[in-house]
Amino acid sequence: MTSVPHVADTGAHRIVVVGAGFGGLEAVYRLRGVDAVTTLVDQRNHHLFQPLLYQVATASLATSEIAWPIRYLLRGRKDVTTLLGTVTGVDVAAKCVRLDDGQMLPYDTLVLATGAGHAYFGHDEWEPFAPGLKTLEDATTIRRRILTAFERAERADDPAEQAALLTFVIIGAGPTGVELAGTIAEMARTTLPDDFRNIDTRKARVMLVEAGQRVLANFSEELSAYAHRSLEKLGVEVALGHAVSDCNVDGVVYGDTHLPARTIIWAAGVRASPAAEWLGVAADRAGRLQVNADLTVPDHPDIFAIGDTVSIAAPDGSLVPGIAPAAKQEGRYVANAIKQRLRGETPAPFRYRHDGSLAQIGKHLAVIDFGRFRLRGALAWWIWGIAHIYFLIGLRNRLAVALNWLWIHTLDQRGARLITQGRAVLDDPAVRTGETVPQRLKSAR
Known part of the structure; x- marks a missing residue:
């Protein structure tokens, strides 16, 4: 070496x-x-x-x-x-x-x-069917699966298959799970309806499954309850107290329920x-x-x-x-x-200072927990947005994100709706198994 x-x-x-x-x-x-x-x-x-x-x-x-x-x-x-x-x-x-x-x-x-x-809690075999969200590759994979599900539903003849394609399951109700569920629900109900002819995207089913007893468990009970109610108003179905026991190509099993779904996202651990x-x-x-x-x-x-x-x-x-x-x-x-x-000095022990927790639920909906100071609703959403823009790197990116959010929240349009693996992804069986096209081609060599 x-x-x-x-x-x-x-x-x-x-x-x-x-x-x-x-x-x-x-x-x-x-x-x-x-x-x-x-x-x-x-x-x-x-x-x-x-x-x-x-x-x-x-x-x-x-x-x-x-x-x-x-x-x-x-x-x-x-x-x-x-x-x-x-x-x-x-x-x-x-x-x-x-x-x-x-x-x-x-x-x-x-x-x-x-x-x-x-972390899939000993069930790493679920990962192909329920990708998590930690990297840019994860994000573009999930984006592709969400958008492809709507495209395949537009072409589906079988009502049961169409329903499964229009069912989106997010596992885990921490900040990431709540933010994903709320945004997918808003996209289906406000962004996409005019884009399709054979399906009504407003009928898409967004499920948020959580093994614990409340969403946003690290926030106060008051803010947690507010987030729960807000999600339901957006059309998200929240299933609490149900651990997932299986994820596969056909859907997800939690509690005594088997839910056919073609898009599953892991945000549980x-x-x-x-x-x-x-x-x-x-x-x-x-x-x-x-x-x-x-x-x-x-x-x-x-x-x-x-x-x-x-x-x-x-x-x-x-x-x-x-x-x-x-x-x-x-x-x-x-x-x-x-x-x-x-310099030959001995450092003092590290002391963590908690600056607060923030989570977006939907358009003009957010919660902020600073301990003694708690905020919810539109004002919390503005503070959430300003804080995130402030911590971005570079003026260009701050302006770009601010303009994108203004566009989304004024016209309900999202400009990054790109399926980046080409036309073959719509019909490739790999979409059903959770395998990406490059993975399938690699395994065939």
Whole structure:
């Protein structure tokens, strides 16, 4: 195995950051001016604004409006080297990160900000039929399936098949599930009706299935109840207290109900990256590794871990939530801790500050929970929108998203309704099995 060229031979303190999500990118930003060289590794070439990913999946925004090339974001940082690659392990004895091509990336300080993926609770075989929403690829896959379902329903002769095509099931009633359900319902009822001749898209059935007893369980009961009522007013059917027992090509089974559906979306759980396995340390049931008060990995003071990769308690004893503001706070803390260490100082423990929770339900419908201060309805929606636009990167993207939202909420039109795999996708059997056309062609080689 060889070292990555031009990275190991500088003689300066070497910082390696794995993952360019909110936490990793924040850490790199805050390391500006430190007496060290920094290497940022990610398996994708872009930073993704995940809170708006569901809007790509529901044809409201284009991919380029919520993602930015990492190299572009760091183009002015001569102290930072960006590498496109997949990390497959960490050699803690040799203090090296192992990449998928066998190369080794040496470090003096390592920051793991590797995020999380989908968790199917032991049923990974459901993934082809019920994709989750974590990446741009996930979003465009879901968008394609939603739009293709309407197209196939327009051509369907069998009423039962048509009904199944017009049934959309979202599993999990957290913020992502609620936002998806509300947006799909609005799209079917206000955006698409005039576009089709053989179907009435307003008759589409949107089901939100949740194993718990209420939607948005992390919000107050008052806001949760408001979100529930608002979803039902939009036409979403909410099924609470029902765990899903099967997902397949024909539909979904929850409780005693088998619901024929051709579009199923998973928003019920996440599992951390295999960072704990790389280090050989203990992890919780979701794969998150425990960290010390200074966000270092136990017995590895030279390794920090942040974001969805870790489990750490907030000052009130609850777990720090897996949300963007938390990851950014952790990234900021780690950068400052590294600076302090290089000066010979000991960092104070990390303290999480909860800035509040926000979720959109539909057009002019949102909930905001800041603890003592709670807000719902149109004013909450405006604050939700302003907050999200503010945190986007670059004036161009802020203007583009603002104009798109203005267009959608004034004229009920969504400009990103593109099926991007060509005409064959409408008739390809792979659509029914959850397999994409490229996957089918690859498996046939």
